[in-house]
């Protein structure tokens with residue numbers, strides 16, 4: 001089948017898609033967006049997290065056919081228009097929250113969504129929001145630091161803008 | 163071939179390192195930007211325009227004779243390009259890290275659940291999956307050998323490898339054994355010196371590395387009949403060394419490039435898909451990609467050895483250890499992998515960082531029909547640490563002593579001797595590390611009036627509102643070696659090139675080091691900047707065009723390949739200074755490279771590196787060998803076997819829901835001597851990550867194997883710690899330089915994974931009063947429902 005949808009603001013089209021393919025597979029293997037990762041393909045690790053119509057989902061659990069005419073935003077779409085790193089991306093690098101980085105794309109999308117709905121989350125809120133995203137390398141301490149840093153920078157930015 | 167493209171290869175080109183810090187600073191990772199943008203090509207992201215997908219058929223039985231394999235139906239499936247069995251292997255059919263006992267594809271029999279039997283290459287992963295299902299294998303299923311009792315009675319139960327097949331050092335179903343005798347050993351006279359004796363039997367379950375990036379890679383057939391493999395591994399050259407004979411190719415025709423690695427932790431020391439993808443690519447003439455699914459990953463790599471351990475310690479009434487009598491039985495599973503080296507570590511490190519005048523120890527690894535076990539972070543030192551630290555707590559209780567004081571009383575320090583007879587010739591601040599974790603402030607006590615129930619055991623499940631929660635505190639300390647041991651010449655190679663690019667001096671560092679997330683490439687940039695006084699450093703992709711960098715394991719890369727980068731950079735510096743002396747006739751003895759200039763300590767800047775270099779590049783390669791070690795004597799375990807030792811101490815604070823058996827680790831503190839922190843941010847990241855894997859082993863991580871079959875090959879059923887399970891991990895870093903090591907550094911990655919587990923179990927014991935001789939601790943161990 002043919003699937004057409006919007007990925008990071010651009011229309012994309014995938015042909016010869018087998019019905020059993022996931023959105024993750026289509027993104028990674030058919031439309032050249034391999035940023036979302038494939039650590040379990042079972043909805044357990046969060047490394048494939050993308051926005052689907054503005055809501056974070058595990059793209060490995062979404063059938064390709066389900067995204068027809070819908071909007072997907074992936075880690076590749078988190079940077080600023082001018083290509084500069086987004087605030088959450090920069091915070092993850094600065095805090096040392098990236099080791100192997102395989103968990104990072106999913107965590108970035110999930111953190112972006114968290115800070116959108118709660119710009120100043122408590123530590124427990126952060127842990128709850130990121131509890132579906134496994135990381136095997138960092139022990140999460142620096143991920144906590146990264147989210148706190150992103151939150152502080154975001155609030156500061158909003159503050160100066162006002 | 164040249165018109166074909168491999169997509170997503172930004173990290174397969176030179177990447178520029180970030181902020182201009184030398185050693186001791188914390189510049190950002192050079193691959194960080196690519197990683198947060200989703201542009202970093204991991205091995206599973208490799209893509210070639212006309213590539214095929216490879217897949218393996220794996221055995222559903224742990225032990226069976228293969229009566230027949232029929233591939234005809236599979237081969238007829240539209241979209242299938244090849245189906246291969248062992249009969250299609252052009253070269254040697256066996257490989258292995260230490261013992262060549264593992265067939266690349268099963269021959270006549272299978273020895274573990276998940277062993278690869280046949281391979282398919284097809285145009286879509288689903289086509290490959292369906293074709294795999296159409297391969298018909300007839301088995302005669304045999305009763306698997308799964309326990310020590312069964313393995314040690316081959317007359318009754320047979321052999322995992324028949325005696326004539328033995329390629330191992332030991333005999334029967336024993337893969338490797340190591341004995342050790344220190345002092346008088348354990349005799350009646352020695353025993354009589356002890357006022358108190360504690361004896362315990364301990365068990366450690368099978369842990370998995372569970373790196374997130376699945377085993378994967380892309381094999382591209384080359385015009386010269388060779389193969390180009392893009393792969394995630396820990397050691398490119400040892401992969402090549404094992405692959406070439408099986409592929410029937412000379413090593414120079416097997417070229418490997420490191421693709422992005424999504425974590426490793428020992429699980430990528432053995433081959434996984436390397437030979438399989440290459441066989442399929444050579445057969446079909448097309449690029450072949452293999453990506454394991456998560457369940458295949460659980461079958462496709464070795465695990466941490468499960469262990470059964472018996473420890474007996476005797477001590478005087480005032481707490482001085484008199485003797486230790488120890489037996490460690492490690493289940494190595496079907497193939498040897500790294501078992502011999504793991505046994506060597508277990509035997510030599512299995513008494514912990516303590517002075518024990520008399521020791522008798524035996525460590526063995528068995529061949530069984532359980533999944534193969536090999537390298538995992540901590541490598542043989544983890545299991546034993548749970549044993550000896552549990553014993554220290556029991557001994558302290560028996561003597562009515564404080565558990566930290568008992569440990570400090572017996573702690574080894576610089577100048578003391580290991581039970582192997584090796585003198586510790588650099589700082590060993592064991593007692594101090596314990597004191598440091600003890601002195602760190604404790605987290606506030608549980609405040610039932612103001613609690614957020616999400617922070618209690620059970621977390622989001624809303625299982626308790628504070629009732630039935632008891633807090634406990636536990637301590638532990640551990641010892642790990644750094645680098646490959648027992649006489650292995652464990653060298654690393656680095657190439658450093660200095661030239662003027664865009665009007666400034668730029669250093670390029672080229673090694674075959676596997677960057678698996680640890681940050682080795684960040685450190686290489688720091689070393690090059692420090693030695694060469696340049697700001698800009700680029701990192702060349704790791705590949706087999708340069709000499710071996712050894713393995714990214716044994717906490718060795720900063721020491722070994724970092725050391726090689728230092729040597730190569732120093733050589734480049736000397737060559738540049740010599741060029742200056744020749745050109746300008748300098749006689750100053752005190753020349754150095756600083757801030758892009760040749761500088762004399764007494765006279766200041768002499769010339770810019772740009773002017774001195776001109777169009778010329780200085781390009782030098784150096785090898786770094788660590789000091790020699792020797793094999794341990796087989797019977798006595800004596801010998802200068804290890805390069806360096808490293809120590810970490812922990813304090814764990816836990817809350818236990820005693821009604822439901824749920825545990826929440828509230829805080830896990832670590833104090834570690836790192837010698838010299840070349841990059842403090844990364845060092846702390848390593849310690850926190852290492853502690854977290856230890857937490858997993860303490861309370862949740864185990865591959866359940868029943869009758870040789872793996873029961874939980876998924877992240878649904880094999881639990882690794884989430885952000886809700888992991889507490890704050892405060893780290894106290896000590897920097898006591900090791901005079902033998904580059905910059906005085908100590909390998910850091912493994913010590914916390916060794917030491918942290920027992921502190922958590924000790925804390926749970928303190929909270930519950932339950933003995934807990936097995937890890938991981940499960941709810942039913944705490945509620946008495948087992």
Ligand code: FES
Nearest residue numbers: 041043044046060
């Ligand atoms: S890959 Fe989708 S949740 Fe793991």
Ligand code: FES
Nearest residue numbers: 100101135136137
């Ligand atoms: S950084 Fe490796 S899994 Fe998170």
